[in-house]
Amino acid sequence: MHMNRRTVLATAAATAALLLAACTGTGGTSKGADAKAPDDPSKVSGTITVLTQRTDLVQDGTMEKYAAEFNKTYPGVKVEFQALTNYEAEVKIRMNTENYGDVLMIPAVIKKADYPKFFASLGTVAERSKKYRFTDFTAVDGKVYGQSPIGVMPGFVYNKRVWREAGITEWPTTPDEFLAGLKAIKDKTDAIPYYTNFAAGWPLTSWTYVNGSVHCDTQATTKLAEGDPWAEGAELGVGDTLLYEIVRRGLAEKDPTTTNWEESKPRLAKGEIATQWLGTWAIIQFQDAARQAGVNPDDIGFMPFPAQADGRFCAALSPDYNQAVNIHSEHKEAARAWIDWFTDKSGYVEDNLALSPLQNAPLPEVLKPYEDAGVKLIELDDAAGAQVKEIDAQSEVGIYAPDYRQDLVDLARGARQGSLDGFLDDLGEKWTAAQANAGS
Numbered sequence: 001m002h003m004n005r006r007t008v009l010a011t012a013a014a015t016a017a018l019l020l021a022a023c024t025g026t027g028g029t030s031k032g033a034d035a036k037a038p039d040d041p042s043k044v045s046g047t048i049t050v051l052t053q054r055t056d057l058v059q060d061g062t063m064e065k066y067a068a069e070f071n072k073t074y075p076g077v078k079v080e081f082q083a084l085t086n087y088e089a090e091v092k093i094r095m096n097t098e099n100y101g102d103v104l105m106i107p108a109v110i111k112k113a114d115y116p117k118f119f120a121s122l123g124t125v126a127e128r129s130k131k132y133r134f135t136d137f138t139a140v141d142g143k144v145y146g147q148s149p150i151g152v153m154p155g156f157v158y159n160k161r162v163w164r165e166a167g168i169t170e171w172p173t174t175p176d177e178f179l180a181g182l183k184a185i186k187d188k189t190d191a192i193p194y195y196t197n198f199a200a201g202w203p204l205t206s207w208t209y210v211n212g213s214v215h216c217d218t219q220a221t222t223k224l225a226e227g228d229p230w231a232e233g234a235e236l237g238v239g240d241t242l243l244y245e246i247v248r249r250g251l252a253e254k255d256p257t258t259t260n261w262e263e264s265k266p267r268l269a270k271g272e273i274a275t276q277w278l279g280t281w282a283i284i285q286f287q288d289a290a291r292q293a294g295v296n297p298d299d300i301g302f303m304p305f306p307a308q309a310d311g312r313f314c315a316a317l318s319p320d321y322n323q324a325v326n327i328h329s330e331h332k333e334a335a336r337a338w339i340d341w342f343t344d345k346s347g348y349v350e351d352n353l354a355l356s357p358l359q360n361a362p363l364p365e366v367l368k369p370y371e372d373a374g375v376k377l378i379e380l381d382d383a384a385g386a387q388v389k390e391i392d393a394q395s396e397v398g399i400y401a402p403d404y405r406q407d408l409v410d411l412a413r414g415a416r417q418g419s420l421d422g423f424l425d426d427l428g429e430k431w432t433a434a435q436a437n438a439g440s
Contacts, residue, residue, distance in 0.1 A: 035120035035325040035336040045076035046331030048102035048338060051084060051091060053321065058083035066346050073341060077334045098328035102335040105321035106138065106146045108400075112386035115145040119324040120332050122147060122339070132343075133357050134319035136382040146322030149343045150281075151355035153315045153377070154209035157282050158275040159268055160301040162191045166274075171303045171313070171373070175242045178306035182251040182275070191274040194246050195264055198256030198409055201402030206278050208399045210239035212316035212380045216309035220316070225384035225391060228432055229399075230424040236399070237424055238307065240408060243277075244420050247412035256409055265289035269300065281320065283366055284353045302367065304375055313375040317355060387438065395434035397427055 038044045050063075057063045058081050067079040082101065084090045091107050094100040095118060110118065121143040122128065128144045129135045138146035163169075166185040172178035182193035197203035212220035214235045223229075229236040246252050253259060267273045269290035276282075280302065287297035304313040323342070325335040342348060349356045353364045363371050370377075392399050404427065410416040411423055 033120040033327050033332070035122060035329075035332040035339075037123075037340060038333045038337050041074050041337065042076070044074050044334050044337055046334045047078040047080060048329070048331050048334050049080050049082055050338065051082050051087075051101040051104040053084060053087035053105065055083040055085055062351075066342065066348070069346065070338065070341050073345075074334070074337050077331075077337065079338060098326075100326055102326055102329040102331055103323055103338055104326060106324050109389075111389075112138075112140060115140050115324075116143070116327075118327055119145040120327045120329070120336075121145060122325070122336065131359060133317065133359060133379060134322075136379075137319050137385065138322050138324070146324040147339055147343055148319030148322045148357055149346070149348050150320045150352060151317045151357050152279050152281050152320050153317050153355065154206055154213065154277065154279045155305070155315065156275050156303045157268065157278050157286055158301050158303055159191070159271050159273070159299050161296075161299045162189055162271045162274045163301075165189050172306040173308050173313075175238065175245070175306050178242065179245055179249065179251070182246060183249070185274045186251055189271075189274070191271055192253050193251040194275045195259065195268070195273045196243075196247065196252050196256050196409055197259050197261050197264060197276065198253075198406060199259040200261040201406065203261065203276070203278060204243075204402045204405040204409070205400055207239045207243055207405060208236065209279065209316070209318070210305050211235045212378060213305045213314050214238045214307045216312070216314035216376060216378060218378050218381050221380045221382055221388060222384045225387045225435070228428040230428040230431075239305070240405070240424065241420065242306075243405065244408055244412045247409050252409075256413065266293045269293050269297070270295050271299070280355060280367070281352070287353075287366075301369070304370070309376075313370075313373060315370070315375055315377055317377055317379050319357065320354075390438055391431060391434045394437055395430040397430050397434075 052058065052063065054063065063081045070079060071077065087105070088107050088109070091100060091104060092109070095107070106115070106119065115138060123144055125135050125139045125142050125144055132147060133151060134148055135144050138144055162185060163181065166181065166188045168181045168184060172181050185191055185193040211224065212218065212235065217223070217235070220235050223234070228234060230240065231237060264273060264276065265286050266289045268276060269286055270293055283300060283302055286300045290297040290300060304315050323339045325332055325339065329335050343357060350364070353366045355364065398404055407416060408423065411418055411420065
């Protein structure tokens with residue numbers, strides 16, 4: 001599998017305390033810098049190093065093919081790739097020096113306020129927001145420091161054939177309807193209705209990204225910073241309660257400790273598993289698994305969280321990893337050229353069946369059912385995003401780590417003592433106490 005930004009948030013949380021020291025050493029500078037877009041591609045030159053977590057695309061030659069296409073526009077730029085298996089850990093160690101590539105993805109635990117110390121500005125929010133989505137996610141004092149080549153949104157990857165065999169042809173509109181659907185799958189098919197991927201851990205963190213989709217609330221991130229995310233009706237509380245009920249009612253795999261992420265892909269494709277909560281980034285992986293297993297990739301579907309606002313489903317868009325220019329790069333113009341070209345013209349969006357970061361771009365064909373159903377796509381206001389990360393760290397809840405949801409699954413299956421209300425109340429108390437300590 002390849003790790004996307006959300007996947008890495010899960011692994012980064014576990015090592016954040018150790019690695020943050022590497023982000024405050026000699027690598028940073030308080031002096032700002034801009035990476036300006038070149039006026040004349042023929043005059044841009046230099047060798048740039050692009051750091052990436054996509055080890056798969058470097059190993060199979062795909063990144064080199066992108067570079068060859070890039071060189072048709074920018075013949076004077078040589079692009080070299082460094083694929084890092086443990087991206088977060090390796091990059092943050094390197095960021096204690098000035099040598100962290102020319103182009104890199106912004107590590108998940110770098111404080112947003114520190115972006116100007118490490119990355120060159122790509123322009124102003126006012127300028128870039130006219131063309132691109134997600135500018136708020138990397139904006140500091142009105143300037144933008146990163147750009148994601150794709151957008152992602154959460155949802156259920158599911159086997160449409162299995163759901164049809166269970167008699168369900170319409171997306172559930174409430175958690176209760178969704179649970180009834182899983183029960184029908186259990187009763188009428190041989191498939192495991194829902195698969196937690198408990199053992200891998202990181203897939204459980206996807207449940208944090210129900211945030212915004214439950215009530216179609218663009219201010220959902222701000223509410224994480226200001227309120228109790230597990231209060232009755234609150235976004236994370238609704239999502240975590242659904243996960244708990246799936247497991248408590250016996251609608252997930254019998255022994256979560258034996259789950260296997262890689263094996264879950266062909267198993268869902270073949271109909272042995274019906275449903276997993278992941279994100280749009282996973283669709284192509286499951287379709288590829290279907291092809292390799294010799295089954296129909298069109299059986300792989302994607303459905304929104306079972307909640308509606310004003311009669312419509314809602315899905316919250318967010319960026320995947322954001323590419324940035326190293327503030328110490330000697331070839332900022334070439335690095336900026338790569339980011340712009342890779343975002344606008346590489347075809348990376350289409351190759352990954354992903355959401356385009358370009359404003360008003362059409363949805364990929366695989367998400368045409370969303371368009372047909374009138375699913376409302378929203379972008380969360382990320383102004384409080386850095387504050388949420390700080391509260392999460394101080395509270396030690398770990399909304400981007402798998403631990404507390406593994407505890408939740410254990411509670412639901414009887415491997416841990418306590419009640420759901422007590423569990424969620426404890427999370428809320430820790431969270432709100434950290435808000436007070438953070439001065440929020």
